Amino acid sequence: MESKQPAPTRSSSRTKNVPAVAAQPPRTTRTRAATTKASTPAVPTVAKKTASRKPLLNRENAIDVPPTATKPGSKASAATRKLPSKQHSNEDREPIMAYLRIRPHLGDDESVPQPYLTPLSDTAVRMTDPHDHQNNLSRFRPSALPPSSIYTFSHVFPPDTSQSDFFTKTTLPLVRDVLQGQNGLLFTYGVTNSGKTYTVQGGAKEGSAGILPRTLDVIYNSIEGLHGDGRFRPVRLHGVEPAEPTDSKPPPITPEPALAEVLGQHLDVSAFDIDIDPTTLKVDRNYEYTVWISYAEVYNEKVYDLLASVKDDSPENVEGSIPRANTGKSLLLTRTALPLKPSPASDNADITIKGKYIAGLRQFRVHSASQAKALVKLGQLHRRVFGTLANRESSRSHGMVIIKIIRGHRGERDDPAALQISRLTLVDLAGSERTKHTHTTGDRLREAGNINKSLMVLGQCMDVMRTNQRKLAISLSQEGVGKEGRMDTRDVKKGLAVVPFRHSKLTEALMDYFIGDGRAVMIVNVNPYDTGYDENSHVMKFAALAREVYITPAPAPVHRIPNSVTGLGKPHGLKGKEVGPLTLKGPDIAPNPYRRKVTISMGSGTKSTEAILEVLEEDEPNDEPDEDYIHDDPINPLVDTLFDEIESLRMQLFEAEMRCAIVEAETREEVMREMEGRMRSMEKMYSKRLMAELEQNELKTDAKIDMLHQSGLFGSPAKKAQPRRVSNDTLEEENDVEECLIETNREGEKECEDFALTDDESDSTQRRLMSLSPLSKKVQANQTNTTLRESWEPRKFVSHKPLPPNENTKPIETEQDGEYDNVVTDDEFGGREYNDAEQRDDYDEEDWAPTSSAHNNRIPHVKTKTTQRMAGPSLGPHLHKRSATLPDVPLNKVSLSKLQQEMEDLSIDGPDDSVIIIPTKKYRAHLQKPNHDEYDDIGAEVHAKKKKRQLGKMSVMTEEQIEKATIAVTKNDNLKHIKRLSGR
Numbered sequence: 001m002e003s004k005q006p007a008p009t010r011s012s013s014r015t016k017n018v019p020a021v022a023a024q025p026p027r028t029t030r031t032r033a034a035t036t037k038a039s040t041p042a043v044p045t046v047a048k049k050t051a052s053r054k055p056l057l058n059r060e061n062a063i064d065v066p067p068t069a070t071k072p073g074s075k076a077s078a079a080t081r082k083l084p085s086k087q088h089s090n091e092d093r094e095p096i097m098a099y100l101r102i103r104p105h106l107g108d109d110e111s112v113p114q115p116y117l118t119p120l121s122d123t124a125v126r127m128t129d130p131h132d133h134q135n136n137l138s139r140f141r142p143s144a145l146p147p148s149s150i151y152t153f154s155h156v157f158p159p160d161t162s163q164s165d166f167f168t169k170t171t172l173p174l175v176r177d178v179l180q181g182q183n184g185l186l187f188t189y190g191v192t193n194s195g196k197t198y199t200v201q202g203g204a205k206e207g208s209a210g211i212l213p214r215t216l217d218v219i220y221n222s223i224e225g226l227h228g229d230g231r232f233r234p235v236r237l238h239g240v241e242p243a244e245p246t247d248s249k250p251p252p253i254t255p256e257p258a259l260a261e262v263l264g265q266h267l268d269v270s271a272f273d274i275d276i277d278p279t280t281l282k283v284d285r286n287y288e289y290t291v292w293i294s295y296a297e298v299y300n301e302k303v304y305d306l307l308a309s310v311k312d313d314s315p316e317n318v319e320g321s322i323p324r325a326n327t328g329k330s331l332l333l334t335r336t337a338l339p340l341k342p343s344p345a346s347d348n349a350d351i352t353i354k355g356k357y358i359a360g361l362r363q364f365r366v367h368s369a370s371q372a373k374a375l376v377k378l379g380q381l382h383r384r385v386f387g388t389l390a391n392r393e394s395s396r397s398h399g400m401v402i403i404k405i406i407r408g409h410r411g412e413r414d415d416p417a418a419l420q421i422s423r424l425t426l427v428d429l430a431g432s433e434r435t436k437h438t439h440t441t442g443d444r445l446r447e448a449g450n451i452n453k454s455l456m457v458l459g460q461c462m463d464v465m466r467t468n469q470r471k472l473a474i475s476l477s478q479e480g481v482g483k484e485g486r487m488d489t490r491d492v493k494k495g496l497a498v499v500p501f502r503h504s505k506l507t508e509a510l511m512d513y514f515i516g517d518g519r520a521v522m523i524v525n526v527n528p529y530d531t532g533y534d535e536n537s538h539v540m541k542f543a544a545l546a547r548e549v550y551i552t553p554a555p556a557p558v559h560r561i562p563n564s565v566t567g568l569g570k571p572h573g574l575k576g577k578e579v580g581p582l583t584l585k586g587p588d589i590a591p592n593p594y595r596r597k598v599t600i601s602m603g604s605g606t607k608s609t610e611a612i613l614e615v616l617e618e619d620e621p622n623d624e625p626d627e628d629y630i631h632d633d634p635i636n637p638l639v640d641t642l643f644d645e646i647e648s649l650r651m652q653l654f655e656a657e658m659r660c661a662i663v664e665a666e667t668r669e670e671v672m673r674e675m676e677g678r679m680r681s682m683e684k685m686y687s688k689r690l691m692a693e694l695e696q697n698e699l700k701t702d703a704k705i706d707m708l709h710q711s712g713l714f715g716s717p718a719k720k721a722q723p724r725r726v727s728n729d730t731l732e733e734e735n736d737v738e739e740c741l742i743e744t745n746r747e748g749e750k751e752c753e754d755f756a757l758t759d760d761e762s763d764s765t766q767r768r769l770m771s772l773s774p775l776s777k778k779v780q781a782n783q784t785n786t787t788l789r790e791s792w793e794p795r796k797f798v799s800h801k802p803l804p805p806n807e808n809t810k811p812i813e814t815e816q817d818g819e820y821d822n823v824v825t826d827d828e829f830g831g832r833e834y835n836d837a838e839q840r841d842d843y844d845e846e847d848w849a850p851t852s853s854a855h856n857n858r859i860p861h862v863k864t865k866t867t868q869r870m871a872g873p874s875l876g877p878h879l880h881k882r883s884a885t886l887p888d889v890p891l892n893k894v895s896l897s898k899l900q901q902e903m904e905d906l907s908i909d910g911p912d913d914s915v916i917i918i919p920t921k922k923y924r925a926h927l928q929k930p931n932h933d934e935y936d937d938i939g940a941e942v943h944a945k946k947k948k949r950q951l952g953k954m955s956v957m958t959e960e961q962i963e964k965a966t967i968a969v970t971k972n973d974n975l976k977h978i979k980r981l982s983g984r
């Protein structure tokens with residue numbers, strides 16, 4: 001072939017007929033075997049040189065490109081930024097570069113005030129769970145992740161890193177590669193709000209342009225004056241074909257009129273000339289370049305074209321019927337998913353890497369950086385319009401900007417086989433947060449699930465690639481295996497796992513990069529003020545995994561067009577296959593499974609507009625496979641079916657794994673919640689019990705005080721209101737007895753002080769109070785009775801030490817009935833008959849609790865702590881109407897009042913002026929046959945409650961009855977006289 005211009009700087013004189021031979025060996029070859037070998041970590045790789053390889057790059061030939069002439073006032077007029085020297089390894093394989101960018105603190109509304117990420121060096125950070133600081137007493141961690149970990153990266157960028165510095169260190173090497181014929185991939189990974197979009201697109205402030213606009217700036221700065229004539233256009237993944245005349249038209253940079261009107265926004269191209277990166281790279285000036293841009297998104301596991309136009313094709317949409325902004329009418333937008341197809345080998349014989357391309361993706365030849373930025377902006381607008389969470393500015397889809405550069409030698413302008421096509425793909429991934437954190441349902445759940453699926457598959461792919469590489473390295477390092485003492489790589493490769501690229505559209509679209517079609521750079525964005533420690537940990541782990549995956553980037557191949565398509569007029573690929581631009585259709589459009597409404601607000605303040613859009617997402621057309629594809633890979637129905645089966649099984653496995661992961665996470669949370677709930681309810685129960693005990697104690701104390709009150713020891717107002725008419729003798733006697741009782745009480749008090757409770761003894765309060773219950777009185781009465789038997793000595797009231805609390809549960813020995821024969825008969829009590837029922841009543845009425853009227857005249861509470869221990873039992877009605885000696889009973893306030901009341905009814909004077917109380921027959925029997933069951937705590941409590949209920953039933957002896965009893969007792973010869981203690 002004849003060159004129109006000599007190409008003195010070319011390192012080889014490649015012609016159409018002569019296979020290109022690399023004068024300078026490329027870093028690697030494209031053959032499978034070489035690629036595999038090169039990716040082996042343990043074995044030094046030797047790049048196999050293919051004879052057909054053209055010299056791809058001659059860096060020595062590159063000349064300095066003067067800085068691009070820029071508009072006055074723009075930043076581009078600044079000196080050309082110094083490009084950091086490119087570090088090329090002698091090794092062909094290289095790991096995926098992983099850069100960490102830490103987002104700065106944005107304001108007070110951040111959920112975690114202190115960052116939980118601490119940079120340790122330029123390449124390492126420590127991440128510590130903030131919850132451990134906040135709740136370091138907790139023994140339980142809901143997370144299975146370690147509370148603190150160190151992660152390493154290719155480089156760590158602190159929060160104050162400028163956009164310009166970040167671009168220079170991470171993306172500029174890729175831009176240089178793409179200008180020199182090398183493919184490149186850059187993707188951002190991180191949870192929502194971590195700064196992915198800011199990193200890729202940039203902010204609103206001057207100087208905050210992201211890596212995408214800067215990339216465009218640098219490309220156009222560098223190829224200034226070297227633009228090609230655009231006779232060819234890229235097609236599929238590696239192909240090129242003659243361009244159409246329409247390709248030379250400027251690309252659309254404003255939304256379609258219908259959409260623009262709805263959104264109320266027109267893109268201003270001049271706005272993109274403000275923030276320009278002035279960096280210029282050296283390029284080979286023997287070549288001329290044309291730049292093509294496409295913008296796709298992967299949303300809900302479908303690929304859409306973001307640069308497809310929104311057209312009003314339907315006849316229904318006549319002027320006036322198109323919904324306007326703020327009209328409340330919904331606009332129906334339809335878009336069709338694009339299929340991914342395998343790149344045919346016919347595109348270039350040299351290519352052995354089988355990638356996939358997005359069939360039908362529109363691409364535009366762009367002449368300037370501002371045009372390119374405007375085009376990208378339009379794509380972002382469409383992405384926002386079609387995004388489910390459009391109003392929240394949150395990326396729910398994976399955005400892919402694909403920049404293709406066709407490089408052709410000036411001397412071989414007409415030779416399509418001499419063209420070289422390189423690709424740079426910048427991917428802004430959706431947030432990696434999990435479904436449970438987004439609280440999504442329905443469509444959103446599906447969307448979140450698909451986002452996670454894509455990212456999970458990306459992680460799985462990396463994991464499998466890493467495992468395969470390790471396996472391969474280990475196998476190849478084993479000597480003496482296989483024939484001739486060498487390992488056959490084919491044997492090894494048979495045992496390798498299949499990388500699951502086909503499990504998600506995202507990995508399917510990017511797979512060629514991971515198998516050696518170019519360099520890959522991963523940017524990990526982290527917001528250290530975010531509450532999602534677990535999510536960020538997963539992101540960090542993902543990055544660590546990516547760093548262990550080695551790829552062998554091959555230079556972009558020189559294009560070789562098969563003869564069948566070299567002829568002009570036989571365009572191949574895009575024409576006729578263009579699929580589904582965004583179209584406005586009437587509301588009567590056929591229903592589609594994925595139809596949703598989006599309300600979108602644009603602008604702010606008075607200029608803000610809001611529109612309801614209805615989005616109809618059609619499935620990708622079920623086209624017949626490409627002819628090329630058929631030609632390349634003849635279909636065997638059985639194999640195809642088996643592949644499909646494998647695919648569906650894989651999908652099932654994947655879904656099952658995902659479900660398991662979600663269930664595990666949910667179960668962990670549920671268990672935590674349940675434990676928390678139980679602990680809370682236990683706490684509640686115990687505090688309730690405590691309160692109940694306190695109340696009970698207070699009630700008992702009140703009851704005792706009321707009884708004292710009733711007995712007149714505290715000068716009952718009721719008594720004052722109804723003074724008794726008694727004789728002087730009676731009063732004297734009463735005073736004597738009262739003095740005696742008070743004396744007794746004082747002693748009792750003194751003794752009780754020995755039993756004063758401390759706070760720590762609060763739980764024993766209940767037990768002690770129980771000892772004051774009627775049951776305990778019975779026990780003590782039994783003891784009293786025993787004492788009574790031992791000595792028939794009538795005694796005066798004397799105080800005794802109170803019984804220890806537990807003594808009331810001891811079995812008490814009693815004597816047989818009938819031992820106390822010196823009793824007053826019923827007849828002697830005025831002939832009163834006591835039948836069983838009455839006796840039962842008497843028994844029941846044995847009580848220490850106040851009457852209801854007494855309750856109404858309560859005196860102030862006595863604190864539980866100072867409550868005095870009951871020193872002795874109330875003798876109760878069981879002791880009435882029968883002669884007996886006064887038991888040796890210690891008394892306290894309560895028993896005093898009770899005793900006083902009982903004595904009022906039943907007491908008699910002993911032989912030497914002592915007061916004698918006579919137990920009844922039934923009571924004796926009761927004493928003799930104690931019911932031990934009653935002495936356990938529960939029984940006592942039940943009994944105490946029963947007594948309490950009977951407060952109102954307390955029988956009151958009338959004065960008349962007392963008189964009668966007195967007369968009856970007086971008649972008894974053995975007894976001298978009866979002293980009345982009190983009366984009512």
Ligand SMILES: Nc1ncnc2c1ncn2[C@@H]1O[C@H](COP(=O)(O)OP(=O)(O)OP(=O)(O)O)[C@@H](O)[C@H]1O
Pocket residue numbers: 102103104106159190191192193194195196197198199203393394395396429430431525
């Ligand atoms: N390095 C930074 N400097 C200043 N502001 C930043 C930086 N990174 C992010 N921001 C701000 O943080 C906010 C969130 O960033 P961004 O929208 O880029 O997050 P994202 O990860 O893309 O979220 P999503 O996944 O939801 O789209 C934005 O207001 C952005 O301006």
